[in-house]
Amino acid sequence: MERPKTRLIPDFSSRDYASFFVAGALCCTISHGGMTPVDVVKTRIQISPAFKGLTLSEGTRLVVAKEGVATLLTGFGPTAVGYFVQGGAKFAGYEFWKKKFVQIAGAGDPAHGYETAVRHRTAIYLGAASVAEFFADILLTPLEATRIRLVAEPKYATGLVTGFTRLAREGGVRELYAGFLPIICKQIPYAIGQFTVNELCHELAFRSMSEETRRSLSSPARFTISLTSGIIAGFAAAILSHPADTLLSQINKGHGPKGSMSYRLLMLTRQAGFKGLFAGLGPRMILTAGLVSSQFLMYGAIRDALGAPPGLEIHKEK
Numbered sequence: 001m002e003r004p005k006t007r008l009i010p011d012f013s014s015r016d017y018a019s020f021f022v023a024g025a026l027c028c029t030i031s032h033g034g035m036t037p038v039d040v041v042k043t044r045i046q047i048s049p050a051f052k053g054l055t056l057s058e059g060t061r062l063v064v065a066k067e068g069v070a071t072l073l074t075g076f077g078p079t080a081v082g083y084f085v086q087g088g089a090k091f092a093g094y095e096f097w098k099k100k101f102v103q104i105a106g107a108g109d110p111a112h113g114y115e116t117a118v119r120h121r122t123a124i125y126l127g128a129a130s131v132a133e134f135f136a137d138i139l140l141t142p143l144e145a146t147r148i149r150l151v152a153e154p155k156y157a158t159g160l161v162t163g164f165t166r167l168a169r170e171g172g173v174r175e176l177y178a179g180f181l182p183i184i185c186k187q188i189p190y191a192i193g194q195f196t197v198n199e200l201c202h203e204l205a206f207r208s209m210s211e212e213t214r215r216s217l218s219s220p221a222r223f224t225i226s227l228t229s230g231i232i233a234g235f236a237a238a239i240l241s242h243p244a245d246t247l248l249s250q251i252n253k254g255h256g257p258k259g260s261m262s263y264r265l266l267m268l269t270r271q272a273g274f275k276g277l278f279a280g281l282g283p284r285m286i287l288t289a290g291l292v293s294s295q296f297l298m299y300g301a302i303r304d305a306l307g308a309p310p311g312l313e314i315h316k317e318k
Helices: 014-034 036-047 056-067 069-073 076-105 110-119 121-152 160-176 180-206 211-215 219-253 261-277 281-305
Strands: none
Touching (some): 014 076, 014 281, 036 056, 036 069, 036 076, 036 121, 056 069, 056 281, 076 110, 076 160, 076 180, 110 121, 121 160, 180 219, 180 261, 180 281, 219 261, 219 281
């Protein structure tokens, strides 16, 4: 059965967007919180000379030997809270902006607006992911700065509240948002890889199927497609965002010369070089593949449990 010539764009309610937010918030806080030990080691590899060149397993053993097992949970509080608000804003925002850009794409041809959007689907994915991530990062940046400071300086504070309070008291809004430019340079490419590649992987998997075959897919088959798409999207997100992730860690540690943020980023980039910017990429690819794939699986399950509709799909069929 072929897709009809004209498709209606769904009219999501405020309750639907609230469900998207809750599903995104829960899937991100659970996944990022669970990955805290890996992220602690990854951050140490990026910023500590003692960990330079170590693998994930070697870095983990060194952290435990020198500082104890509890150190692997450093930054759990700001990670869980930060990615709760960021995840909700990102997933709900992506659904909102994707629909908005679909409507804009079809505005010149209302009768065939859906088909017009399909032709421009890649641009729509890129735009929706970028705009949603930008606004989500306004919520994330202060908590991410607190997390990195706690990981980089274990004696800085005892947890989220004390760390955030000290950072705000000593540095004010300027210090809390010192990493905003590098964080959007990191998170926007991350979101582009996450959402765009996931959409395209699903499109490739479903392209040769009829609507009837797709509707009758077994649960294991759907799970396999979602898991594989999420893993590939995770690899793409890690590679695209890793240089800025390294710079973000350096900025929040206080490295780099004085001056504007753009100047500091330029100088840190020159100091690190190509190889330095991609230090710790292997562990981060493992981390990100696990994060992204688990997020999409949990997001779909939680969204369905809340009774929300699936997101707007603009895949191109064979």
